[in-house]
Amino acid sequence: MFEFDQVSYEYADTVGLDGISFSIHQGEAVAIMGPNGSGKSTIFKLLCGLLKPTAGHYMYQKQNPNFEQLRQKVGFVFQNSDVQLFNETVTDELAFGPRQLGLAEAEVIQRVNDIIDLLSLHELADRVPYQLSGGEQKLVALGSVLTMNPDTIILDEPFNGLAISYQDLLIEILQQLHQHGKTILVSSHDFYKTTPLVDRIVTLNEDHQVDFVQATDALTPEQVERLQRL
Amino acid sequence: MTRPFPEWLNTSEPLRPTSAPSRFLTKNLLNLAHVLAHFNASQHVLVTPTSGWMELITLLVSVTAAVMCQNVFIFWLLMLLQLVTLLWLPGRMLADVLHGTANAIIVSGIIVLPGLLMNGWLTAIWWLARLSLVLLSVQSFRHRVSWRKLLVAMRQLHIPSLFILTLDITVKYSHLLGSRLQTNLEAVWLRSSGSIKQPLQLATRLISLLYLQSRHQAVELYQAMWLRGYTEKPTHVQLQWHPADWILVARNVCIVGMIVWFI
Numbered sequence: 001m002f003e004f005d006q007v008s009y010e011y012a013d014t015v016g017l018d019g020i021s022f023s024i025h026q027g028e029a030v031a032i033m034g035p036n037g038s039g040k041s042t043i044f045k046l047l048c049g050l051l052k053p054t055a056g057h058y059m060y061q062k063q064n065p066n067f068e069q070l071r072q073k074v075g076f077v078f079q080n081s082d083v084q085l086f087n088e089t090v091t092d093e094l095a096f097g098p099r100q101l102g103l104a105e106a107e108v109i110q111r112v113n114d115i116i117d118l119l120s121l122h123e124l125a126d127r128v129p130y131q132l133s134g135g136e137q138k139l140v141a142l143g144s145v146l147t148m149n150p151d152t153i154i155l156d157e158p159f160n161g162l163a164i165s166y167q168d169l170l171i172e173i174l175q176q177l178h179q180h181g182k183t184i185l186v187s188s189h190d191f192y193k194t195t196p197l198v199d200r201i202v203t204l205n206e207d208h209q210v211d212f213v214q215a216t217d218a219l220t221p222e223q224v225e226r227l228q229r230l
Numbered sequence: 231m232t233r234p235f236p237e238w239l240n241t242s243e244p245l246r247p248t249s250a251p252s253r254f255l256t257k258n259l260l261n262l263a264h265v266l267a268h269f270n271a272s273q274h275v276l277v278t279p280t281s282g283w284m285e286l287i288t289l290l291v292s293v294t295a296a297v298m299c300q301n302v303f304i305f306w307l308l309m310l311l312q313l314v315t316l317l318w319l320p321g322r323m324l325a326d327v328l329h330g331t332a333n334a335i336i337v338s339g340i341i342v343l344p345g346l347l348m349n350g351w352l353t354a355i356w357w358l359a360r361l362s363l364v365l366l367s368v369q370s371f372r373h374r375v376s377w378r379k380l381l382v383a384m385r386q387l388h389i390p391s392l393f394i395l396t397l398d399i400t401v402k403y404s405h406l407l408g409s410r411l412q413t414n415l416e417a418v419w420l421r422s423s424g425s426i427k428q429p430l431q432l433a434t435r436l437i438s439l440l441y442l443q444s445r446h447q448a449v450e451l452y453q454a455m456w457l458r459g460y461t462e463k464p465t466h467v468q469l470q471w472h473p474a475d476w477i478l479v480a481r482n483v484c485i486v487g488m489i490v491w492f493i
Contacts, residue, residue: 084414130439145421
């Protein structure tokens with residue numbers, strides 16, 4: 001589905017990624033792990049079309065990605081959900097994406113109601129997203145992405161600063177989405193929370209390169225130890 | 231517990247035709263990226279053996295002299311003095327100073343030139359010449375005194391600490407708010423397809439959100455400062471004198487002397 005071939009990205013004054021190569025298959029759940037500043041968020045921004053590689057090739061469905069269309073297919077939940085929510089109510093927030101896609105209003109309402117049911121957002125529906133707690137904002141941000149029905153859902157550090165109850169809820173929802181064929185990509189430092197959720201782990205090192213790519217059920221004790229220390 | 235999974239979420243969404251990218255988003259994202267890159271660009275500052283406070287006084291003297299100067303000969307001397315000061319700068323920095331000055335002159339000139347031209351060419355040329363000298367002094371100062379050194383200099387000169395703090399926080403948080411706005415716009419871009427419906431409403435929402443976020447952040451910042459002992463009482467730093475400051479003193483005395491002599 002996604003293929004990175006020697007992809008590099010350079011910011012104005014720092015290196016984001018340095019010649020990374022790996023692929024992500026459709027319907028797979030993959031965790032991108034690595035120390036702070038290793039390039040996890042840069043990979044996600046490349047995947048959803050916010051950034052373009054400064055070197056190397058990046059393919060989506062075996063074609064050069066059309067960045068305008070890519071954002072219909074990839075949903076991105078930011079690390080800080082509060083900057084992602086900008087509507088007056090949670091209902092408006094959920095409806096924003098489908099309305100921009102040009103769906104009929106009846107379909108928009110149907111999708112919003114379905115997502116409210118899926119994520120149990122009934123009590124939040126008329127509230128202002130800005131005033132919600134961090135966990136509630138994370139759920140609303142996920143919901144606002146899901147109403148667009150993307151094939152791939154990216155979550156940047158989804159468990160950061162969340163209460164345990166919200167972490168468990170998020171894991172449950174992500175597992176359900178994965179079972180229904182969605183491609184899930186997460187970045188996280190939490191080895192124990194992330195491992196049951198994903199099929200493979202891509203690890204980056206401090207030099208912004210891929211350290212190792214391994215299926216979670218084939219991790220060696222040494223790799224487990226390194227992931228625990230992140 | 232299995233949650234009710236909607237049927238439409240099981241299917242792959244057909245690609246919908248996208249219209250031309252929203253000008254509102256692309257233009258604003260591009261502008262913000264430029265501004266933030268400018269903030270992020272590390273400005274090289276010459277390490278000078280002089281005190282920051284003396285450099286600040288020298289700047290004030292130079293600017294006041296340039297503004298008060300009514301004599302072409304004195305103006306020529308002042309410009310010569312400024313150009314000699316610039317000779318100490320490394321080549322790359324000198325180019326930056328000249329480039330920055332030229333840009334500032336063009337912008338200032340465009341804004342005020344019509345009014346000046348109505349008073350005659352001579353007034354306009356004379357005004358632009360004095361403006362060039364002021365801007366050259368400011369640009370030179372920027373490359374000789376770092377932001378940190380300037381803040382210390384202001385404390386040494388007993389400028390109210392609330393003013394210094396406000397200035398410092400404004401500069402730092404302008405960048406932070408710019409980054410936030412950029413992320414807001416990226417979030418909108420990711421959830422829109424082509425053109426934005428109701429861009430004015432969206433702009434209003436983004437501005438309101440930015441205001442709320444900045445207000446929240448300002449309150450938290452003040453609370454953090456208060457917890458760390460900030461009391462709004464002035465904190466002064468002892469004046470430090472460096473031997474090289476005598477050169478600046480001599481220069482300032484010369485400038486003041488010339489202005490007084492010719493007045």
